[in-house]
Amino acid sequence: MSSLVKVFDNVPDCVGYLIMNEEGSIEHSHGDLENNENAANLIYKMVLCAAKISVHPTEKMSFKRFTVSDDQYVYCISCASQRIYVAKRRQESSANA
Amino acid sequence: MDKNFETLVETTMKKFSMVGVDAKGVLVCDRNGLALTSNNVSNSPGPVARLAELATSLSGRRATVCLEHNENQVLIHQTEKTIVAVYTENAT
Numbered sequence: 374m375s376s377l378v379k380v381f382d383n384v385p386d387c388v389g390y391l392i393m394n395e396e397g398s399i400e401h402s403h404g405d406l407e408n409n410e411n412a413a414n415l416i417y418k419m420v421l422c423a424a425k426i427s428v429h430p431t432e433k434m435s436f437k438r439f440t441v442s443d444d445q446y447v448y449c450i451s452c453a454s455q456r457i458y459v460a461k462r463r464q465e466s467s468a469n470a
Numbered sequence: 471m472d473k474n475f476e477t478l479v480e481t482t483m484k485k486f487s488m489v490g491v492d493a494k495g496v497l498v499c500d501r502n503g504l505a506l507t508s509n510n511v512s513n514s515p516g517p518v519a520r521l522a523e524l525a526t527s528l529s530g531r532r533a534t535v536c537l538e539h540n541e542n543q544v545l546i547h548q549t550e551k552t553i554v555a556v557y558t559e560n561a562t
Contacts, residue, residue: 423535429557431495443532
């Protein structure tokens with residue numbers, strides 16, 4: 374498990390991360406996303422929903438990763454090896470303010 | 471009125487291309503997932519609307535969702551009354 378968590382060590386401006394399994398159960402969480410079951414549930418629903426959306430307007434093409442950005446933070450979400458990885462990063466503009 | 475809406479979308483896509491963003495398709499739907507207009511998009515608007523709603527719940531404010539597959543991207547944003555999805559390549 375520590376090797377899975379290490380992937381977030383080099384993510385710049387990371388304020389929290391989350392690793393879930395394919396059923397939506399939290400395997401590891403840290404920082405802003407630590408013990409945040411509401412966020413985890415929402416993100417899991419978003420992954421299931423995003424899997425139905427094609428990235429191409431006319432061809433079927435599933436996402437490899439997706440991001441949710443507002444003016445303060447960006448959630449970077451990706452899936453690999455039956456796990457969902459989420460990194461919450463501070464937006465550049467709010468970091469410089 | 472529908473014609474004006476379609477013309478507005480086409481004009482906006484042309485403006486995007488003038489600044490170097492090639493919008494391959496645009497989909498506009500309401501919050502219930504019903505399509506209002508689309509340009510070169512054959513995907514269903516339901517999951518797009520749902521995803522935008524979940525993103526707003528997650529961040530607590532207006533958020534943009536960007537789904538990516540290599541150079542292909544779709545940017546989804548919820549406005550006051552509609553959800554807009556723009557299909558593009560290598561948008562920055």
